[in-house]
Amino acid sequence: MGIASMRHYDLSQAKGNIRATLGTLEEWYVLLGNCYACDHIGRLDRWALQLRYGKDCRIKALEHRLACTKCGNRLFNGFCIAKQKR
Numbered sequence: 001m002g003i004a005s006m007r008h009y010d011l012s013q014a015k016g017n018i019r020a021t022l023g024t025l026e027e028w029y030v031l032l033g034n035c036y037a038c039d040h041i042g043r044l045d046r047w048a049l050q051l052r053y054g055k056d057c058r059i060k061a062l063e064h065r066l067a068c069t070k071c072g073n074r075l076f077n078g079f080c081i082a083k084q085k086r
């Protein structure tokens with residue numbers, strides 16, 4: 001799970017659309033993980049997640065699997081959904 005610059009995403013469009021599944025998330029949205037411990041935000045590969053867990057998997061259900069790429073924290077991390085700028 002790589003880290004990308006936030007300049008490419010419109011975080012004001014980030015939604016708490018937490019009922020969404022990987023399959024219902026529209027393709028111009030990107031999935032970001034936010035670290036509870038250090039507040040780092042990293043981009044996740046939603047397509048890789050969909051391949052692994054299936055398109056009916058609720059995004060929220062994967063939160064406990066998030067691990068921060070900066071500090072390694074695995075507790076209380078959450079997802080954000082942001083619209084990708086074109």
Ligand SMILES: [Zn+2]
Pocket residue numbers: 035036037038039040068069070071072073
């Ligand atoms: Zn962290």
